[in-house]
Amino acid sequence: xxxxxxxxxxxxxxxxxxxxxxxxxxxxxxxxxxxxxxxxxxxxxxxxxxxxxxxxxxxxxxxxxxxxxxxxxxxxxxxxxxxxxxxxxxxxxxxxxxxxxxxxxxxxxxxxxxxxxxxxxxxxxxxxxxxxxxxxxxxxxxxxxxxxxxxxxxxxxxxxxxxxxxxxxxxxxxxxxxxxxxxxxxxxxxxxxxxxxxxxxxxxxxxxxxxxxxxxxxxxxxxxxxxxxxxxxxxxxxxxxxxxxxxxxxxxxxxxxxxxxxxxxxxxxxxxxxxxxxxxxxxxxxxxxxxxxxxxxxxxxxxxxxxxxxxxxxxxxxxxxxxxxxxxxxxxxxxxxxxxxxxxxxxxxxxxxxxxxxxxxxxxxxxxxxxxxxx
Amino acid sequence: xxxxxxxxxxxxxxxxxxxxxxxxxxxxxxxxxxxxxxxxxxxxxxxxxxxxxxxxxxxxxxxxxxxxxxxxxxxxxxxxxxxxxxxxxxxxxxxxxxxxxxxxxxxxxxxxxxxxxxxxxxxxxxxxxxxxxxxxxxxxxxxxxxxxxxxxxxxxxxxxxxxxxxxxxxxxxxxxxxxxxxxxxxxxxxxxxxxxxxxxxxxxxxxxxxxxxxxxxxxxxxxxxxxxxxxxxxxxxxxxxxxxxxxxxxxxxxxxxxxxxxxxx
Amino acid sequence: xxxxxxxxxxxxxxxxxxxxxxxxxxxxxxxxxxxxxxxxxxxxxxxxxxxxxxxxxxxxxxxxxxxxxxxxxxxxxxxxxxxxxxxxxxxxxxxxxxxxxxxxxxxxxxxxxxxxxxxxxxxxxxxxxxxxxxxxxxxxxxxxxxxxxxxxxxxxxxxxxxxxxxxxxxxxxxxxxxxxxxxxxxxxxxxxxxxxxxxxxxxxxxxxxxxxxxxxxxxxxxx
Numbered sequence: 001x002x003x004x005x006x007x008x009x010x011x012x013x014x015x016x017x018x019x020x021x022x023x024x025x026x027x028x029x030x031x032x033x034x035x036x037x038x039x040x041x042x043x044x045x046x047x048x049x050x051x052x053x054x055x056x057x058x059x060x061x062x063x064x065x066x067x068x069x070x071x072x073x074x075x076x077x078x079x080x081x082x083x084x085x086x087x088x089x090x091x092x093x094x095x096x097x098x099x100x101x102x103x104x105x106x107x108x109x110x111x112x113x114x115x116x117x118x119x120x121x122x123x124x125x126x127x128x129x130x131x132x133x134x135x136x137x138x139x140x141x142x143x144x145x146x147x148x149x150x151x152x153x154x155x156x157x158x159x160x161x162x163x164x165x166x167x168x169x170x171x172x173x174x175x176x177x178x179x180x181x182x183x184x185x186x187x188x189x190x191x192x193x194x195x196x197x198x199x200x201x202x203x204x205x206x207x208x209x210x211x212x213x214x215x216x217x218x219x220x221x222x223x224x225x226x227x228x229x230x231x232x233x234x235x236x237x238x239x240x241x242x243x244x245x246x247x248x249x250x251x252x253x254x255x256x257x258x259x260x261x262x263x264x265x266x267x268x269x270x271x272x273x274x275x276x277x278x279x280x281x282x283x284x285x286x287x288x289x290x291x292x293x294x295x296x297x298x299x300x301x302x303x304x305x306x307x308x309x310x311x312x313x314x315x316x317x318x319x320x321x322x323x324x325x326x327x328x329x330x331x332x333x334x335x336x337x338x339x340x341x342x343x344x345x346x347x348x349x350x351x352x353x354x355x356x357x358x359x360x361x362x363x364x365x366x367x368x369x370x371x372x373x374x375x
Numbered sequence: 376x377x378x379x380x381x382x383x384x385x386x387x388x389x390x391x392x393x394x395x396x397x398x399x400x401x402x403x404x405x406x407x408x409x410x411x412x413x414x415x416x417x418x419x420x421x422x423x424x425x426x427x428x429x430x431x432x433x434x435x436x437x438x439x440x441x442x443x444x445x446x447x448x449x450x451x452x453x454x455x456x457x458x459x460x461x462x463x464x465x466x467x468x469x470x471x472x473x474x475x476x477x478x479x480x481x482x483x484x485x486x487x488x489x490x491x492x493x494x495x496x497x498x499x500x501x502x503x504x505x506x507x508x509x510x511x512x513x514x515x516x517x518x519x520x521x522x523x524x525x526x527x528x529x530x531x532x533x534x535x536x537x538x539x540x541x542x543x544x545x546x547x548x549x550x551x552x553x554x555x556x557x558x559x560x561x562x563x564x565x566x567x568x569x570x571x572x573x574x575x576x577x578x579x580x581x582x583x584x585x586x587x588x589x590x591x592x593x594x595x596x597x598x599x600x601x602x603x604x605x606x607x608x609x610x611x612x613x614x615x616x617x618x619x620x621x622x623x624x625x626x627x628x629x630x631x632x633x634x635x636x637x638x639x640x
Numbered sequence: 641x642x643x644x645x646x647x648x649x650x651x652x653x654x655x656x657x658x659x660x661x662x663x664x665x666x667x668x669x670x671x672x673x674x675x676x677x678x679x680x681x682x683x684x685x686x687x688x689x690x691x692x693x694x695x696x697x698x699x700x701x702x703x704x705x706x707x708x709x710x711x712x713x714x715x716x717x718x719x720x721x722x723x724x725x726x727x728x729x730x731x732x733x734x735x736x737x738x739x740x741x742x743x744x745x746x747x748x749x750x751x752x753x754x755x756x757x758x759x760x761x762x763x764x765x766x767x768x769x770x771x772x773x774x775x776x777x778x779x780x781x782x783x784x785x786x787x788x789x790x791x792x793x794x795x796x797x798x799x800x801x802x803x804x805x806x807x808x809x810x811x812x813x814x815x816x817x818x819x820x821x822x823x824x825x826x827x828x829x830x831x832x833x834x835x836x837x838x839x840x841x842x843x844x845x846x847x848x849x850x851x852x853x854x855x856x857x858x859x860x861x862x863x
Binding site: 001003009013277282283289372 | 729741743745790
């Protein structure tokens, strides 16, 4: 038996309390893991959607901090931007969250300019892309098709109009997999926004360097008041949902950490109060005070580490489960990274040390003769 | 996208309202506040798409429907067009409304074929059998000369200032309206409409708000409770703060009243 | 070995006096019994000798080293003293073996060696078959022998025993006293024991009698 074995034994001999403490910590850690992975996943998914489209820059309204920027008339702006150096294509995109059919949860409906480069990254699983700009044809992301129980040849009702499903596609971005895509003209018709887009996607030629991108942004800022040119990554980071979900995950981390540390603190304080005589004995046997501190902190770290490990597993399960809930499918995607999970374990250790330190110091300060007299 | 749904709100005058720039300690007079509420609705063109669902007095839920509301409101004219989006039974079924020079609210109901399917109806007609009433959407009470302060109140835990708007001019369908207006956002948290016997006809309550791109706060969701116990939920899911009004938008009003249409600037 | 010079010990800000100007010595290899009525300060004197209690005034020397110069009392205790208590103070959730090994945690050297030594000690004390037993399944005599093994595990120079037979029946008392005598003969360890039991004090080289925090003059005798 060594110090660690003794610490484990001390936890083992109070199974109910140890399990409850581990459960409390694991729930906190699980909520951190689930929320953070979803927040990151959300960002990564939007980022991938933009990257996959091959978009180098996005031009949008200045005050756009909503999920999607507000619509604006594209014509003149599009012509102006086409004249910028290294610009290959300027493509309008209109996006709305709309219900498709009765009693179905709302999905993203994207309108992309017909025959633009945006369509190229879709991998068709079945059927075809829309054959022309104005026929009431749409394509569905694979997840959307599954959610809506639709296949090629079926029709769906969007904003009071019937559309024929011409194709089903797979996209690298979960946002698109859960979406309906139609031509921009159709999207403008059904939402009664003729000539309007939310964003303009800019594709630059292969010679465009970072400085070209910077010049482009500066030029838009200086010559097109009310508009903003940003990279897709910047747009995603400005996205209100991404920001809110990140803020929520940060707040959860803070609260769960505080609660976790308090739970450990309470458990260890109770534990040393019950073991006063035992600690007195150990001191009388010649245990040094730092050994007592090591013992109590080891116990609290074991508790928080066990809670952390269990919490990571539960958090992964919760996030995975949420991805498959009808309402959430195709809208969220959890992203886990090894450094993040290791950081969570690190956080668990910090919680253990933070929660166990005061009780440990209190135990180490006991006077052995008094502690031994305690009943 | 739903977030942009601007004007709805301007639309249900109950709703729209730009920040007055004053805090609660510096409340304007009822008349000034009424004028602010009126001015706040001004728009060269807006569109709001809303999902409307009602539960009848018998507790039965009627089929939800979607409408698009387009409006143009300034010192010269106040016009609204309400078009059914879905289900198919209300598609191509529309209402157009305007405030006439004498302060009356005129409502036209029309179908796809103009000018054939056209009918002038009562301004207090309900929109597709919900508790949403066209007359309320134009909020004519802010034009009434008599605006009386009703003191401070609380609605759903939010502070607001009661304003009683009363008129005797002509024979308006509703002669008395009490609004509880938020002193900061100038949004009405609650609007109560009374008949001549001071019997409550319906209450419009703001449930959720949103900030629009322009910075103004608008109503995102509201509930209308009718005296007959029909309760209607209105949820704005999309919109456009800068809708381009076309010649066709208010054509129904012009067909029904060619002279008025030509006279409009 | 131990020299106590004019030691006083007060509690409660001086309101209670446990020791009142004690001077005494313990020689190398000597077995000293401290006797006296309850509350006379016997246990306090033992605690002062064992560095569990710091005297209010006076000084104690261990092999000429004054206690006031000891930097780490815990380490000092571990190096020189072994404690035996009336109520054994065994940890109920540890086996007999682990109750002995626990005293070596933090000591230099591999844990395996400590465990091996603990096994040998328990075997020497007649507990070979009880090594894996828990305190609640052992008799009082067996428990006290485990406590003695724990006191011996770090090779102390002085055993400090506080009523070691106070909770034992006569048979167990005889066993425990036999063990103590044996250790003394084998290892030449000094022993200071606080006791009411004439059986115990009867085996001591010297008996010191205390009353009201003082050593009773003229009542100290050698046997």
